[in-house]
Amino acid sequence: MSTFGPAGRWSARVALVAALLAGAATTAPARAQEPPPQLQPVRIVVLVDQSGSLTDEDVAAERDAVRVIVQGEPSPGSTVSVVGFASADRSEQSAVDVVCPPTALDTPQRRQVLADCVGGLRRRTEAEGDGTDHVAALNTALGYLDAPGATDQRKIVYLLTDGELDVSDSPAYGPGPGADRNAAALDQVPGLLDRLAAAGVAVWPLGFGKANPDLLARFATGGAQDRCGVRTPAPGATVVTGSADLLRTIGDASRRARCASVGDPVTGELPDGGSLDLRVDVPAIASAGSILVYKRDPRVVVGYLDPNGDQVPVNGGSGVSRFELSGQGTETEALRIVNPEPGTWTVRLSAPPGVPTRNVGTVAIFQGAVRAVIGLDPPAPEAGATVEVTMQVRGSRGAITDPDQLRGLTLTAELSGDGFPPVPAVELADAAGDGQYRGALTVPSSATGRLDFLGSVTGVGVSGDRRPYPTRVSAGAAGLTGVLTLAGEDDEVVPGESLAGRADVTNATGEARALRLELVDPSAGAVISAEPALLQVPAAGNAVLDFSVRFDPATTLGPNQARLRLVDEADGAVVAELLFARDLVPVPTLFERLWWLWALLAVAVAAAAAVVLRRVRRARAERDVRGVRVELRRHGQTVQSMRAQHRGDEFRFAVRQGPGAEVGLTTGGGAARYAVRRDRGGATLRGPSGAPVALGPGGVLDLGDGVELVLHDRPAAGTAPRPRRREDPYAASGSGRRSSRPEDPYDNT
Incomplete structure (x- = not known):
């Protein structure tokens, strides 16, 4: 078992590696795990204006916007309806046109049905009733959403309209002139909004063109004020200048209303017979969602490349991801992905010859399923005590500890129970940046029994979760209290490793007690055990008890979370609790x-x-010959001297014989060629035959006729210093006498 100190941790790591290399294996019992969190379903009705004031471009923009909602809905348990509306100007007409009846998104076939039916949105003619009856449209939505069995699901209405309420030709609002009919319809709005709010229906109006912003704002504020989290805005109306902005606006509304991660549309020109790559980002926290492609022509072929550059199947699975394609035979298709690979995806569009050049686009809509895991210290507080609340977040792939993935989420804790009114929620913070959110709640002094702590995680891009933690008010000093600590908070752990733990327990019962260590609520893939199973506490006083927590080799790599509890064997009361997370890395090579x-x-x-x-x-x-100098003398007088000027292993020269008695040194041809080499023993001279000459540094070689060759050597380290000119002994005396040394016309020093 490792200790809390760095040296102990290193010793344990070395021992573990040795055991693994020796083939040692241990087993841990499987721990009960909750299934991965699922995306929460919603019920959505999209109300789409089909009045006669629309243009063809408006209708096309409406279809694009509706497909963001219909084909991009991430949860398979959601139900979506699309209702077109205008007005009923004659008795045989209907103000609403059910384009897509309520459809569950639980199969690829039903998603395909929705993809097809959206194409039925159109502009109404005068003969069909081409006014704008918002009241009839909202009543239809309320009928769909205020249905039995839907009380636990969020209910959302998207209202797309290009104009003001206009039922001036609709006899359903009275026999009077148009202005009276419009006024009568507006009189129904307050009661309609009250019923929407009571049913929990939030209305998100999106107006374009000549829409009345004041009326749309009444629709938004009058319905249920449901939102993604405390930091996201309540329902509000948005009016854009034209239908071209509708796609971007519906994406923004979906972020706020549906809590989905909706990327900005990416567009480009797809040439006739050519191809085009568009890129979208899939967030790391995503559990499921869709990539919508507006290809504008059913003949366009689309391929999908994951962040690794691999083309994925459009139906089936690859690794942990699953894929479903819908809308392939329409102008807009969607690839639904469950457990997507996070990163930048490439959408590759290819147009066969004959397909006109068009502006195409794509948008990514994803959402993360998360679960809030809450812990308390102390787990059974006294009345009036302050409780530290710790919360972790889990996704469909397991524990989430990366602050970048949790950025933008809001985690809160609130308290209710017996003997006091609910304590308002407090926001928790991740001050250490380790994925552990902490905050404090004070139990009211009037608390008498049951305590219900509630942890919530909300935000754009996730399907929020509210998780209860039931406990009771402690009996106080008459019982057991304790604190659990675990080593390695800032360290990585390898499978098979054990971490040292410590239980500091105070026993005020007057009896020796046995405390059981329990590991509960493990994250997906976590196989963790604690040893020993029981800790013995003496009858009175404080006790410090050691234990270890082991991560089985079968534990999934990456972040792992669990809750460690110390439970009294006598009555099952939780004495201490620790919510912890550790990052498992592969056994080192x-x-x-x-x-x-x-x-x-x-x-x-x-x-x-x-x-x-x-x-x-x-x-x-x-070996460097720089510093070697040869001197030619006649009758003891220097005729010429020559120094090796370049780095090398050999210094070559020749004795030149001129007319008469003239002699000299040259590096060119000559009657007698010599070479000087250096080694550790100094410089040596080789004669014209190549044989060594018995001549060392300072030695004189008699060449005959009074001519002598003198070899001089000076060791060279790096570049030899330039030779100093021979000083005239009379120059420094100031006497003006010239040196009696004869001039040497051959001296090249």
């Missing part, structure tokens, strides 16, 4: 385990290389 050895070897190799390099440089310097 041989290279990673012996990194210190590789580092030492690298240092040793570098040192050896440095030694070899110094020796090579020294040997090269020893």
